Amino acid sequence: MQSYIPIFLMIGVSAFLGIVFLVLQRFLGPHRPNPEKLSTYESGMPPVKSARERFSVKYYMVAVLFILFDIEVIFLYPWAVNFRALGLFGYVEMILFILILLVGYLYILKKGALQWD
């Protein structure tokens, strides 16, 4: 458990800093709103319409593919922790594992699933 203390400290410090900055700007910063300032920022232009609109389903496909390769990384992690102990056999196993997924990667490349249009 001792080895997690730095992580807990980091969570604590970052949360503390975030809260401190939010509170400080409330008390120290000037507060003079006008309609121009309060309008939605759209690169300096007047906002055209609501930002709340439906997104293209293509984003979803990218997210699905991202998760699948994310899961692949999870399998790499326990192998990498004792890479030396597992030796050549583990290395070959992992190569095989990645090769099978590489087939999938090449498939989606060929299929054009990563192309935007």
Next chain:
Amino acid sequence: MNMYEIIFYFFAFITVASASVVVFSRNIIYAAFSLLFTFFGVAGIYVLLNADFLAITQLLIYVGGILVLLLFGVMLTTNTVNIDIKSGSMNVLAAASVVAALAGLLGGVFWTSDWFVSKQMGELPAQTTSKEIGTALITTHVLPFEIASVILLVAIVGAAMMARREGIKSQIPSSK
């Protein structure tokens, strides 16, 4: 109350509080974002249970992946604020049988498992489960490990098939 319990209740509070926001919030964006804290709290509890591999998986897959997927799902919908959450009861018999089967499975695992119980959980020596999981995955459980990659391959192919079904052009203007 020692340090261990304080940390446990801290994570338990985060988990339960954010989970109730997920359930009761009427804005699904808030619900999706507070799910982040639910996942995070569960990851913290995994760490307290010395299950560091599960914690890493929780952070990488759930916080990093599933949540992104959920947020994209939210962005694909039209109504995000003030939706009426109606949940009626239907297919009671089928649902009850599935729930009973699942409960039986979980109960069976619970009763037959050899639980490692310690009086002082906090004083356990810090041990990493990732090392043992890695060894087991490559040596004794090689076949399931490779089957996992095949399953992932099938999922990738399926996702690509869905992605390229461009026969029906969507009416939604694609926002760049």
